[in-house]
Amino acid sequence: MHISDGVLPTTISMAAYAATALGAGLSLKKIRQEDLPKIAVVTSSFFVASLIHLPLGPTSVHLLMPGIVGALLGSAAFLSITVGLFLQSILFQFGGLTALGANAIMMGLPALFCGLFFQAIRGKTLLRNTLAGALAGGLGILLAASILAAFLYTSGEDFIGVAKLALAAHIPVIIIEAAVSAFTVSFIFRVKPELLHSVLR
Amino acid sequence: MQKNFRALVPCFLFFLLLSFLFHTPMPLAGADEGTPGAEHDAIEASSGDLGTCREIMARLKEQEARLTLELRTIKREIAALNQAVEKPGVRDAVAGIGYIVGLFGIAAFMASRGKKRYPEK
Structure with a gap:
């Protein structure tokens, strides 16, 4: 799920760039120094996750990870995702540099929302944390697909049609993502639970 | 690399054709001499020629089939390589x-x- 170069109208991609710069600036302001190593590690995993293709029937899908990044990083997720997507676009040719703003919003906003959502519903027990992780992981993809449809709507596509297509294509991703997020969160909760306290001020 | 290999194929075929042409006229020249004995020889020679011609053609076809097969595998390898490079x-x-x-x-x-x-x- 990457928007390629030249798909969006120029005004939209410029606006998306501006919004991304604003979001990245805000999230940069909120970063605490002691969180930097954690952010670096999560950003690296986000960056590499799209290379791991899971075979699924005739095609293969890859992880997108907005939900789990948001859950782990909170407000720093936007910056992390912008950096990850930038490097993906120059090293892997995923998406494109002109569409970077739109891609960052498509992944960053769901990440922020999933972060809030995860912190709101996770309780103190392992089970609740795992469930919250799974929900956040699935929700991330769902939101990202809707934002993708909204962006494509601005380039003249039919919104409902694209949304349906994007959601249908990502149903397996949602399921896999939820499972991976649940596993990750439950593992972190058992090993190092303080990692799950992300900053959301 | 693919283009170089492609260019070799007509060269090879042309070479075969040339060797075929230069080889056959020698016995055929004897056929124009007119004496009955020579004519008989000529018929024999030309039927022999026909045999060699067929043989050469068969070899040529065999060679061509082999080359096509090799070309196809090479093309496939190049396509796979291209894909691997882009990934x-x-x-x-x-x-x-x-x-x-x-x-x-x-x-x-x-x-x-x-x-x-x-x-x-």
Whole structure:
């Protein structure tokens, strides 16, 4: 799920760039120094996750990870995702540099929302944390697909049609993502639970 | 590389054709001499020629079939190679991780420098 170069109208991609710069600036302001190593590690995993293709029937899908990044990083997720997507676009040719703003919003906003959502519903027990992780992981993809449809709507596509297509294509991703997020969160909760306290001020 | 190989195929066929042409006229020249014995010889020679001609043609076809097969495998290999080249590999992933760690390292360095200054004041 990457928007390629030249798909969006120029005004939209410029606006998306501006919004991304604003979001990245805000999230940069909120970063605490002691969180930097954690952010670096999560950003690296986000960056590499799209290379791991899971075979699924005739095609293969890859992880997108907005939900789990948001859950782990909170407000720093936007910056992390912008950096990850930038490097993906120059090293892997995923998406494109002109569409970077739109891609960052498509992944960053769901990440922020999933972060809030995860912190709101996770309780103190392992089970609740795992469930919250799974929900956040699935929700991330769902939101990202809707934002993708909204962006494509601005380039003249039919919104409902694209949304349906994007959601249908990502149903397996949602399921896999939820499972991976649940596993990750439950593992972190058992090993190092303080990692799950992300900053959301 | 594919183009070079392609260019070789007509050259090879042309060479075969040339060798075929230069080889056959020798016995045929005897056929024009007119004496009955010579004619008989000529018929024999030409039927022999027909045999060699067929043989050569058969070999040529066999060679061509083999070449086509080889070409096809080479084309397939090139296509696979192209695909592999376009795919981001381990190098790109490691490079990206290096970038990220480096970036956040710089950020941590800047933050730590900023922090040290304040207590000194």
